[in-house]
Amino acid sequence: MSKEEKLKCLLTWATDNDAYVDPRIEFRYSEESGISAFYKSDSSNGRIVVKIPEKLILTPLDAEKHFGIVSGDKDGIDSTTLLKFYLIELRRQKSDSFYAPYLSSLPGLREIGSPLGFSPPELELLNGTNVYHGVQSKLQGLIIDYERGLKELGIENLKHYSQMDKVELYKNIILEVNSQNCESYTFGWFLWAHLILTSRAFPYKLVNRDSDNQSVMLLPVVDLLNHKAGAKVSWLGNKDSFELQIDEDPYGEAGLEIFNNYGPKGNEELFMGYGFTIDDNEFETLTLSLDIGSVSDDLTEALRKNEWKISLPKLEDYTYSVHDSLDSTKTDTHQEDMIIEVPNKVVFVCNNDHLLPDGLLELFSFMSKNDDDQYETLKSAFNGLNKLKSALDTKFKGKLEKLTSLPESVIFESTKLDENFEESYRQNYLNVKSYKKGQLQILKKIKGEIKSTEKQLLKKFRKQLITIKDILKKEESFHSILELFKLDDYSVEDMNKYDMELVVHAWMLKSVNEDLEDTISAGWIKQEFEKGVTESNDPQFIEMYEESIGPAIKNSPHLFEGSHWTLSDFLKIHTIYERNSYEKGSTLEPIIIQPTKMN
Known part of the structure; x- marks a missing residue:
């Protein structure tokens, strides 16, 4: 069945089951951009609306009912992991599943475009970047989640993915997801389910106020709309349905694309979680993951004595991070808390509005202090700026500027494993190029801000x-x-x-x-x-x-x-x-x- 036919089946299935798709919307498929939504004709009757009834929404509750297990219990399986296994189960049911038209319309692992599905040679194009290291740690974490989930559900673990090197792991993943049938709960399909959720899911709390903040759901048809930062949309949910309202242009012209809005996201988050990047992204971010284990005890003591004013970020402050590895900390270190314990690792996210996030300069100043200093000094401030510049150079210098294509021989060999490799590689290469360009641009801005801060100090304290x-x-x-x-x-x-x-x-x-x-x-x-x-x-x-x-x-x-x-x-x-x-x-x-x- 062609992509166009699958799209038609999805829309028919949805409307036959009480979904409302505004007649002014036309969904189209193209090789370049996949499925997109457009104004079918000039709109003059107010907001565009897509409404999905409760019975079409895939939720953690559906997964719990199927497996006969309550997610979120202490030491048990979490709701999102359980939903991933439920997606695999629906794939295993094939056409027997009520959701078959929806499942068949979803993109394959390589089509999604996330670096989590990159081949080892493709991943080397990202060597030295945050995403490169994030992929390694994220895959390790997903394998652990997968194995824990199998154990919790009483499913036999047929392969030991954690013992595979990256080449063997990729080969197994591709062979599993490219097979015609999803017969078993393999890690390849678990990774596919993970990326379906990161790229398409919505907060479950929108329709179930009692759910936790981490639970998500899938909304057929609604998830077909592409992302545009700043697009004016409304998400309205209750226990019976979810409604998407397009508020941006009630008088849209025929042929113009209609967008959803995933929120202000940098390319690092979009690339890892959604599989695409945006050139000249105004919400671009550069993530600084810092190992501060050597000073964590001293800093903890200084904060408890209220000698230094440093507000360290928490990892959960960010909607998604390539650094959410197994040992990432979620310890609160704000000084107004009664108990302060500084973690061994902190993550700062720099963006155009906050090139030097709160606490970053103060932390580097602390790391540059004299041993007996009990407060921040002008000397520690200047040396902190130097130390930050040096850290940025060590981490990124020479690693964002260069990008070479894969040799044709590598592409040829990869095609033997995956016949569609070359097509997906071309798009992956463009996304890598866009991502590295954006990282380099914001890195230059950060260095400029450091230089400006230094000049201000030189002038103020001349x-x-x-x-x-x-x-x-x-x-x-x-x-x-x-x-x-x-x-x-x-x-x-x-x-x-x-x-x-x-x-x-x-x-x-x-x-x-x-x-x-x-x-x-x-x-x-x-x-x-x-x-x-x-x-x-x-x-x-x-x-x-x-x-x-x-x-x-x-x-x-x-x-x-x-x-x-x-x-x-x-x-x-x-x-x-x-x-x-x-x-x-x-x-x-x-x-x-x-x-x-x-x-």
Whole structure:
């Protein structure tokens, strides 16, 4: 039966069973976009309406009745997993099922287009992205859900999917879902059922107010409409029916497509859950999954003492995430809670409205603090920005720009397993390209926002900062020492990292030997020094002293007034430098920061 014939059977079945499909709607199938809804004629009679009666809606209650089990019991099977098994059962019943016309109209696993159904070579096109890692963890989680479900339903587990490598797993999945008959409860069909729900399901709460927030349902015909962000629609439900009203254009012209609205979703969510992407998606997101296990105990203690103001996100704050793996946390860490426990993993979702989500900069500032800091400082804020930039580069640099096509030999070999592989691959490739482009665009915006934040801090706290330009411009007496290092004619732009660090350390050491308050406010450096600072044991700076500072003192002792010019003094200065500085920009120019508490 052709796609067009299946569509016709679905609509006939629905209307024969009391569904109302507005006569101004025309559903069409095309190879390019699948099934879409259009205005059949110029609309002039108000809202477009599609109404589905209760008997056509596939719900968790139907699954519970069939299997004789109540979902949601403690340690039992959840309602969504049970509904997946029910979809498999309906496939097994074939034409005997009341829902057969609906089931036959649903897309196949590869037709859906989610990366969860990608072949291993296709998945490599996404290597280095969030989706690539999300697929691995999601498949593991689904296999566990599948095996638990089999056990709960008393169904024999015929294959050990968890022991398969990704090549063997994909081969088994494709062979299972491409077979003419769905004879058993295989993981391939479980994955298909999972993607049918993620791409087509609606909240069950719309028709059953007593259901939990996680339960979903399937709405035949309604789920044929494609998504358009911002489309004006209304979802109206009660225990007897569900009604979709198209509010966007009551006077639509013939031939224009009619859309549903899944909500504001980025391409990461659309790609994984729905199998498509949108070019230049205004709701694009970039997900940052951070392992903070190394600081979680310290952060927990700091939050309990109310020393730091950090609001960490919860994974369930997001409608869907490629990071909802087995060990993802759902621990509340907001400070108004009585008990605060910071998880080992947090997920931040950056979008165009919140390029730097609440808590992100504060978290990186905390990770950049001095060990004994009990509050956020200007130094930790600057270094937090640097640490965030570095984390973004480590995670994404060079991984979003490049995209190469699969070799023809790989496509040919894949076609032996799945004769329709090439057709689905072409669309998958376009979605990968669109997804990576969107990720790169928002990554650039995030980096721009970090740079802008840094500039604002530099301007706001200029008086608390000491730069090399300040030293070169205001400390004329220091130029005699610079001559010994052959740096007196240098500007900051001419210096390498070693030169800049030498200048800063030598000047800081000079500031504890002389009163420089008339030129640069550096009294705090002397105060820090006199508190009794621990010597650094960094071999790089021991070598710097022995190669540069020591010989200069020996050759021109008259330029070095005061008694604090020893190696020990120099290493104490380096400790002060490490505690009160950050490196700016690509040149890594060292900026000295006066100890300053942030609000």
